[in-house]
Amino acid sequence: MADILLEGRDLVKHYPVTKGLLQRIVGWVRAVDGVSFTIERGKTMSLVGESGAGKTTTARAVLLQETLTSGSIIFEGTDITKWSMAQLKTGYRPRVQAVQQNPWSSMNPRMRIRDVIAEPLVVNTKQTKQQNRERVLELLDQVGIARENINRYPHEFSGGQRQRIAVARALALKPSLVVLDEPVSALDVSIRAQIMNLLKDLQVKHNLSYLVIAHNLATVRYMSHAVAIMYLGQIVEYGETEELFKNPLHPYTKALISASMLTLPEDEDQELKQIILTGEMPSPLNPPLGCRFHTRCSEAGNTCAEEVPELHTVGTQHWVKCHHYD
Amino acid sequence: MAAIRDFTIDNKSLRKKSRPVILQPNFIIPVVILTLLVICAIFAPLLAPYNPTVNSLKDRLLPPFFAHGGSTAHFLGTDGFGRDILSRVIYGARISLSVSMLVILITASIGTIVGIFSGYIGGRWDSFLMRVTDVSLAFPAILIALLMAVILGPSFWTVVIAISLLGWAPYARLIRGETLRLRQADFVTQARIIGTSPLRIMGVHIFPNVVNPLIVLATMQVGLVILTEAALSYLGAGIPPPTASWGQMVSDGRNVIDTAWWISFFPGIAIGLVVLSGNFLGDWIRDKLDPRLRQL
Amino acid sequence: MGRFIVMRLLQTVIALIGISLLIFLLVRASGDPTNLMRTSTTTEADIQHIRQVLGLDKSLPVQYWVFIKGLAHGDFGYSYIKLRPVNSMIAESLPYSLKLGISAFVVGMGISLILGVVAATRRDSWIDNIVKLIAVLGQAMPSFWLAIMSIWVFAVVWNVLPVAGTAHISNYVLPVGTLSFFLLPGMTRLVRSAMLDTLDTEYIKLARIKGLPERIVIWKHALRNALITPLTTAGMLFANLISGAVIIESVFNWPGIGRLAWNGMIARDFPVVQGVTVMVATIILLVNLLVDILYAYVDPQIRFQRT
């Protein structure tokens, strides 16, 4: 049995849409609509999808930045949605940290690096200044930033260096899970590999779990152990990374992979024909009935428009929601 | 200038070439004038050649030294009561300076608190406070001051209260805007993720980041406050005579403008110089601290 | 769009109630209004009588209700000094203020639009520098001083323009000119910087990529967008104009509501000042409502919002 650190069960987040003088609720944006996933200890799980798919909302829920409409988050065996604020503050928050996409805006420009990295310690622990300082130096070593930079301000660093500092801050409290929201997409191409390699090294060293939010499939394949493909608030396919990329099942997954595949002009005819989806993702305010993907799916049949597809397990670590596997 | 942002310029090479502060005329001239203002205000009794409030009817309406009939005894001439204009201008600095400093202290404090609170807490509080701010911004300060002068009677404190009553609104609006922007900033989200309390977020993460725009706005408001104070004094709703205030002095010359232009002229120049200096200094500080605020 | 106007209208009414309440409370908090009417010959009985006539013996909420009911009927009370209804005094003065204000508005806005656009499109040229100088000096010099100095120059030294009176067109030159200076510098700066920001956007770049002549890029594509920012401050500008009217009318002895309020203040004639304040507040709120609607017209994003 896999060692599961965190599990999301049927997570739902609906935002009300109001209208008029009396703020009458006229509809709901179904940002996340029944999402379940598991994150194993020491492993990386990625949520992949286009903007509006609900991956960021899901991650925000894990980070307690959203109040869920329903669903539960099981952390080391207990449901934290039932915990009190005080319990969360001591038992959950310090264990789940985050690195954000944009290293230029994720640090208070008025704080020195030592304070940026020590902030989680100041807020969550009662350590002395000396203890904090030692921890900060230790963290700087781990992420490959020279110790003498401790008194400098964020703007004195390049994007790549800042992202290293953001990683150091996320590790300050020795968390079990780090949520990585597009950790390299704001960086220059030649810098991305540095950061991805650093994150992989730190994962092995500290037995960290990562929840990665990404839209770039190649990055995801390189970073993660398991992948969940999201579309319009739902996970449509989930699998162990290699299995999923070698044997994609859902038509949407296939289209995404095809879109991100490096195909040279002359290979085009030999390899599998490029899949170009028609149309755009519908609004989560009014998602299609049946399978949510059927409006753009070239293989959609009659049932797809009417019935919500069930989950089909294919092998041990792979499942899909699609009528084709009924 | 998107194309300029397309390549990197390293900060060190930029900094090397800018002139030292002391040689920048946009900085040094206003600073000298404003320093002079402070010195005049503090040491008025030592600097002024005459008592500014004592009438001397034999010296009525003397022109300044360079005009026909003028003398260096009364450098800038005298008014209808024979009071020395130069001495009154020097004493007038006291009113301008104390009113503007006090008003800015009061309005900036209130505005900052309202702005940060409104912007960070949001919701109904925010909509309410912002409606109040909008109405305050759209209300003519002079009219409120006239009303206050009728109710409370003209006095130093009437002026301070009357200007402050609406004066906090620009600060509240600016600081709220900045707070809204900062609230969305990733570093504030990050602070929430690690469990920072709202009060600490407002104090440690938001306030230090609104100090620059606050300083810029406050400097730029110095001129406005001085002008408003002068206008109130001019209208007779300000500090009551015989205390010398620049607006009042301009008003004294209104009815003798055909014979004694200097009574109105010099105090007006004093107001203009000080306001100009305040505005220039504000511009300079803005360019240094926060060029985004160009539209202020 | 309909809903938007209804929302705004509702907010305006609420704001008006707020302001009237504020004025009412300010007045009552400062003490008994009859104190202002006391002279050496008034007896205690007279005061009692006045209190009864003015309804001051009733409870505060009742007084406020009476006050607001009066306002709703356009009843601003009686002048203590002139012993006439305040509303007829306002009605006499308002046309003069409107003539002055509207002329100054048109002149000020027109000049500042042209100056702002020209300065922005010829950034750092001599025209830009002159415009910046006008703006800087205009914002620094006190308007009442400018007004008095213009009297001195044009009426005394050169003797080409009259100082007092309202009959002839030449009577308008100095008051309108100096009053428009309440808008001109600020508005010019605002148009210039909004224009500079707009000229820096991607869609202006695209307009140039299309090969459009600069004339169309600037006066059609850029100006329409650049006007949105100054419009948001139109409310403030209007307030400025009213402050200006009080000052300019007092300098030129112009028989408008500004002078009415000023004379009221000098004579401590409380109902007059109160009446003008309330009336101006109403006008201001209505103007702001109008601006919001205009704003919605310029910015299609607001026009199409169905809130």
Add this chain to the structure above:
Amino acid sequence: MSELLLKVEDLQTAFFTRQGVIKAVDGVSFHVRDGETVGIVGESGCGKTVTGLSILRLLPEPAGRIIGGKIIFQGVNLVELSKNHMRAYRGKMISMILQDPMTSLNPVFPIGDQIAESVRLHQGLPDDMIQPEVISALRLLKIPAPEMRLNDYPFQLSGGMRQRVVGAIAMSCHPRLLIADEPTTALDATIQAQYIALFKDIQQKTNVGIIFITHDFGVVAKMCHRVCVMYAGKIVETAPTSVIFKAPRHPYTVALINSVPRLDRKDERLYSIEGQPPSMANLPPGCRFCPRCSAAQDICRKQQPPEVKISDDHSVSCWRIS
């Protein structure tokens, strides 16, 4: 072989700022043929966008200026044209698509008007002929129900649709050359794939030459026939797309391709380039890549490498090659 459309020779573009002169583009040469797509690939700050703007002569004034080189379009040197002549080329002969569809359309005009403006200006058609032309431009970009879209404002459209409208403006006067500056970067993966397929189709129909500016090798592979790799204001390597991927010669190209994770294979560990691109105000004296190059020699630090032709259509600027 198709006709030569554009030939850029030794282009030098500089920005004259208060802090000094910054050469954003320093001696760039390349060419584009009819119906060909040439990719200009590089990281942010390498000068690829400035190259694109230089061709249209739309550098931010007064700071940006072309200080040397030739831009020969259909035999005419654009650098020497008067302002009015140059304007006649823009939108008609040469067009451009900008990166961010959210900001590149004017928010206060309906999209139909924004396209019609170009058509009216460049095609000299009678008024009743303009609308059909606008609709056909929208149709070329496969915008559904084009007749219904004419009165829409930009904010009513999704990012993908807006970018198609920008494309429709660009193609409305049948230009010969299209400069596309990261047109797909702001779009989602499946929308990006749509857009690329759309432009390949448009290119087949119209034989337009395309300069495709991007930082994304995946997009390059799908879209471009030839690629120029730029680093710090210079083109370091030019080759047909498949050669760039299969047999790159410049150390920067090699490193860049190896440091990008691939979807079609399992990478155990990515190659990572140390350091970061140099500041354009403070360039190294020799080869600009040498501070980050693992194969740097003495000469690399002292002298800039010359451009060497390895084959007909493959050239590299690196001392190791010459």
